[in-house]
Amino acid sequence: MSSDINLLEIRDFLTELAYEVGKLITSNTGKTTFDDKANAVDLVTETDAAVERLVADRTKARYPEFDFLGEESYVPGVSKLTDKPTFVVDPIDGTTNFIHSFPFSCTSLGFTINREPVVGVIYNPFLDWLYTGVKGHGAYLNKTQKLPLRKPPVGSKLTIQNALIGIEWGTQRSGNNYQVKTETFKKLAAEQGGFAHGFRSLGSAAMNISAVAAGQLDAYWEGGCYAWDVCAGWVILSEAGGRIVGGNPGQWEPAVDERIYLAVRGGDGSDEFIEGFWDSIEGKLDY
Ligand code: LIP
Helix, strand or coil: HHCCHHHHHHHHHHHHHHHHHHHHHHCCCCCCCEECCCCCCEEEEHHHHHHHHHHHHHHHHHHHCCCECCCCCCCCCCCCCCCEECCCCCECCCHHHHHCCCCCCCCEEEEEEECCCEEEEEEECCEEEEEEEEECCCCEEECCCEECCCCCCCCCCCCCCCCCCEEEECCCCHHHHHHHHHHHHHHHCCCCCCCCCCEEECCCCCHHHHHHHHHCEEEEEEEECCCCHHHHHHHHHHHCCCCEEECCCCCCCCCCCCCCCECCCCCCCHHHHHHHHHCCCCCCCCC
C-alpha cells in the first residue's frame, strides 16, 4: 500500500545518494568526452550513464519493489511511467553545463506514486545546493532554509512586466517549436509586449524550477524536457507554494510526463499571470 511508504525516509535515502553522485559529477566535469543524441546540441557523456547506473543499483537494492525511470536507460515507446511507486531520475540535469564546467548542473532524483511527484531531491555539487521537498512536509535549501527564500514585496502582484522568467532554447533549433519559442521570447521581452524584467537560462530544468521554488525566478517556461527533468522540482516547487501548469494555453493540471510546462512561484496574481503568459505564446508547442 502506497500509504505505508515512508516518504521522509526516501528523501533521506535520496539525499545521501545525491551527495555520493555529486562527487562523481564534480570529479569528471569538463574532462569527459561527449556524444550527440538527437543532434549536435543534445549531448550525453559517460558520466551521465555511470551516475544513472549507480542510482539505479542503489535504489533497486534498497527498494526492489519500486520501479525506476531514468533518462539514460529510457527506451522510447517502451519505458513508461506507471501508477507504481517509481524513482524518476535525471542523473545529470544540465549536461551541456557539465561538459563546459558551467556550475549549474545537478542530479535530479524524484519519486512518484500514482504518477504524482511526492519526493524531490536536487543537488548541485558545484555550488553545494541541496533542494529537497516531500509532499506535505515543505521544501528546503540545504535542509534548513525553508523555501521560498525570497518573499515578494508586500502588496505586490505577480505580473509579466515585473517578472524574471526562466527560459531555455532546448535542443530543437528549427521547425515549429523553435519558431514558437523564439517568437514568444520576443513578445515577452518587447516594450510593446510583456516588457518583462528579464530572462535567465540556467541550462537545467531542475535548476530553473529550484530557482522558482526559491522565489528567485518568478516563472520558467519550457517545452521538450521530460518527466525526469521536472519530477523532483515539481514537488519542491509545490511545497514552496508554487505550481506547474501546462506550457500551452489552458492546461491547468498537466501530467508529469507532459513535456510542456510553465512553472510559477506562489503569490498574488499567479492565476492572472498564467493566463497572461498563455496569451503571449505565439502558437502551440508540440512534443
Ligand atoms: C536539459 C534540460 C533543459 C533543456 C536541455 C536539456 P539534460 O536536460 O534540463 O531544460 O533545455 O535541452 O534537455 O539533457 O541536461 O539532462
